Amino acid sequence: MTTPIKAALLGASGYTGADLLRLGVRHPGIEFVYLTANTHAGKPMSSVFPHLGGVGLPDLITNEDVDFSKVDVVFCGLPHGTSQTLIAEIVGKNDHLRVIDMGADFRFRNPDHYQLAYGARHVAPELQAKAAYGLTEHNRDAIRDAKVIACPGCYPTATLLALLPLVRSGAMSTDDVIIDAKSGVSGAGRGLKQNTLMAEAGESVSPYAVGTHRHAPEIEQEISLVSGAPVAVNFTPHLIPMSRGELITAHVKLGNAQNADEVRAVLAQAYADEPFIRIADKGVIPSTAHVRGSNYCVLNVFEDRIPGRVIVIGVIDNLVKGSAGQAIQNFNLAFGFDEAAALEALPLFP
Structure with missing residues (x-):
């Protein structure tokens, strides 16, 4: 039996942390x-997320209390x-360590672009050079040996899975790309925000960060990178x-492809x-119900009523595949396991 890889999870009280544990506790x-979880240090995990009780998880501690020399x-x-x-x-202090970051800090290949998107200077540009963009299906060679693996944002994951093969093949044009995106409220995190209160978000659909969302760059x-030339996209999340x-829903012009088929x-x-x-x-029109709770992405393509254009639709669970x-x-x-390990569960329905 293979000795388990010892892991630390920083930020275990968030939605992404909870889903990583939900999946990861069954990983062999x-x-x-x-x-x-600094604000919950000293508490059992079940007090923050009751559904994670009874699976033998350690109690929550502060980041400062982790002995990183004891994890892989x-x-x-x-x-x-x-x-x-x-x-x-x-x-820097633990050369053996590898980091898988679900946040945004190492997603930009050029640290200067991070400053443009997030309004703050990147404080570890030398480490950025050791980071790999973690879109698994399109960057495996870099991910396998990277010191830091920067998991993409949820919107980029769905969008890039839908469009990168089309850009690479020339099937679509990179001119006039319009991306209409929609996400559940967990994408906004677990913190208290007025716009995600039930009375505010319920029975309502609302665009946000219009023209300024950080996932666009x-x-x-x-x-x-795939196109070989700068590309701008029109991106609006809801x-x-x-x-x-x-x-x-991506509205794109055809390139060398003749139609949606x-x-x-x-x-x-x-x-x-x-x-x-x-x-x-x-x-078949993809629906979020087709992927709920799973690591799957479902894609399809439809003719647009405007000649020379098609509509590409992609769905993921923002907390899982995203x-x-x-x-x-x-x-x-990165650690040589079957890529589907702990991720085999089919979508939840209804």
């Missing part, structure tokens, strides 16, 4: 030895701006009154051997 190769991997679920200093410090970074789930065929070929990417049958599940998928890749 992970042993969680430290869980941190650190999963980080801290907010942007708070993790880069801590990650740089622990990696992240999407542009990866599309531009808050939907449901707990989890994410749907993106040819575009769908490109996606089917690109993802033929991928365990978590499904191309829906022709005419965060915690992707983190575990990257862990599996």
Whole structure:
């Protein structure tokens, strides 16, 4: 029997931390030895998330109380701006450690772009050079050996899974790309915010960060890298009154593909051997209900009524494939486990 990889989870009291534990406690190769949540230090995990009781998890502690010399991997679920200093410090003192970051601090390949998107200077640019962008299906070679694996944002995950094969093949044009995105309220985190209160978000759909969302430059970074030229996208996110789930609708111009069937065929070929990417049958409209609670992404392509354009739809669970599940998928890749380990569960329905 393989000795489990000893893991610490920083930021265990957030939604992504909770889902990482929900999945990770059943992983045969992970042993969680430290869980941190500074405001809940000293409490059992079950007092913060009752559904995680009875599975043998350690009590919550502060980040400062973790002995990083005793773990092999650190999963980080801290907010942007708070993790880069801590990650740089622990990696600098513990050369054996690998970090899988579910936050935003190492997603930008150029640290200057981080400052443009988040309004603060990146404090660990030297570590950024050792980081790999953690979109598993499109960056496996870099992820396998990276010191830091930066899991993409949830919106970029859904969008890039839908569009990167089309950009790479030339099936779509990179001109005039419009992305309409919708996410459940868990995407806003667990902190108290007026716009996510039930009385505010219930029975209402609302766009937010219109024209300014920080995931837009992240999407542009990866599309531009594949395209070989700078690409700008029109990206608008919306808050939907449901707990989890994410749907993106991308309106794109055709490139060398002639119609939606040819575009769908490109996606089917690109993802033929991928365990978590499904191309829906022709005419089947992807729904967040098709992926709820799972690490799957479902994609499909439809003709637009405007000649020369198609509509690409993608759905994921924002907390799983969009965060915690992707983190575990990257862990599996980095530590030599079957990529689907602990992620085999089918979607929940109804």
